[in-house]
Amino acid sequence: MADQPCSPDAPLKIGTRGSPLALAQAHETAARLGAAFDLPQDTFEIVVIKTTGDRVIDRPLKEIGGKGLFTKEIEEALLAGQIDIAVHSMKDMPTEQPMGLLLDTFLPREDVRDAFISDRYRRLSEMPQGLRVGTSSLRRRAQLLAARPDLDVVEFRGNVQTRLAKLRDGVAAGTFLAMAGLNRLGLADIPATALEPEDMLPAIAQGAIGIERRAEDARAEEMLAAIHDRDTGIRLTAERALLAGLDGSCETPIAGLATLDGETLHLRGEVLRTDGSKRITDAASGPIEDAAHIGHAMALRLLSEAGPGFFDETL
Numbered sequence: 001m002a003d004q005p006c007s008p009d010a011p012l013k014i015g016t017r018g019s020p021l022a023l024a025q026a027h028e029t030a031a032r033l034g035a036a037f038d039l040p041q042d043t044f045e046i047v048v049i050k051t052t053g054d055r056v057i058d059r060p061l062k063e064i065g066g067k068g069l070f071t072k073e074i075e076e077a078l079l080a081g082q083i084d085i086a087v088h089s090m091k092d093m094p095t096e097q098p099m100g101l102l103l104d105t106f107l108p109r110e111d112v113r114d115a116f117i118s119d120r121y122r123r124l125s126e127m128p129q130g131l132r133v134g135t136s137s138l139r140r141r142a143q144l145l146a147a148r149p150d151l152d153v154v155e156f157r158g159n160v161q162t163r164l165a166k167l168r169d170g171v172a173a174g175t176f177l178a179m180a181g182l183n184r185l186g187l188a189d190i191p192a193t194a195l196e197p198e199d200m201l202p203a204i205a206q207g208a209i210g211i212e213r214r215a216e217d218a219r220a221e222e223m224l225a226a227i228h229d230r231d232t233g234i235r236l237t238a239e240r241a242l243l244a245g246l247d248g249s250c251e252t253p254i255a256g257l258a259t260l261d262g263e264t265l266h267l268r269g270e271v272l273r274t275d276g277s278k279r280i281t282d283a284a285s286g287p288i289e290d291a292a293h294i295g296h297a298m299a300l301r302l303l304s305e306a307g308p309g310f311f312d313e314t315l
């Protein structure tokens with residue numbers, strides 16, 4: 001029998017990382033697919049895959065380096081047919097996928113904002129000089145130092161739970177997390193203050209879940225089409241074109257956010273030196289059909305304003 005979207009004979013295998021946030025995202029995907037096709041949840045099997053980024057936890061991310069640190073093993077399992085679809089945080093995804101894989105399904109986007117987390121201070125501006133703030137994100141480090149060069153930024157790796165534990169242990173007085181992760185984990189009760197994009201422009205694709213599939217898998221294509229969110233797709237097209245044009249990886253501080261107003265797309269972008277000593281921003285608008293062009297054109301403007309050497313290590 002040919003593959004059919006609702007075929008009950010084989011469960012749809014959903015590949016994911018094993019962190020609580022990744023599992024929540026995989027379960028959300030299964031729930032949306034189940035609702036769209038009126039299928040019971042045992043139609044879906046969640047398969048946990050350990051990635052290099054999960055395995056190497058004792059070194060800063062930028063040292064391990066390379067794109068796809070959290071995705072390579074998952075994409076290999078997808079290509080090998082060990083899983084049927086893969087659920088990803090789009091923020092962690094390289095702009096290009098391996099031959100044979102498509103990443104073009106997006107769930108409705110969560111809160112895009114970053115949150116400042118601290119037991120003692122509600123706002124960054126309340127923090128006394130010299131205090132320690134933990135983050136493993138080069139973007140957040142650079143943005144924080146641009147606003148507060150007096151603060152001491154320390155490396156802070158691990159999943160959401162690990163980082164909250166480090167805060168309780170006094171390793172730092174504050175940290176940042178994505179609101180999307182907190183919301184998806186149901187952690188609304190932790191001491192978080194959401195930062196507006198004007199104050200901290202989020203990472204490209206922050207808050208968006210993407211689902212990857214094999215290009216020739218008709219069952220996956222038909223199932224995923226039913227849960228795709230068009231607006232999120234348009235916004236990510238612009239943001240990821242900006243990222244691709246900047247040749248961005250986890251090693252460069254880049255921020256970007258697209259919003260839609262009817263058929264018009266607004267895009268903001270920002271690049272920073274890693275020590276926060278320089279920040280270049282840009283904004284553009286245009287029809288949603290031009291999403292990719294708007295992002296790419298912004299990348300070229302930012303690059304030419306930055307000039308050679310802008311991203312060279314300054315720490």
Ligand SMILES: NCc1[nH]cc(CCC(=O)O)c1CC(=O)O
Binds near residue numbers: 089090091176205
């Ligand atoms: N780099 C890790 C990562 N990837 C996605 C999220 C949060 C959820 C999201 O932005 O979709 C996080 C953790 C964080 O930044 O707090």
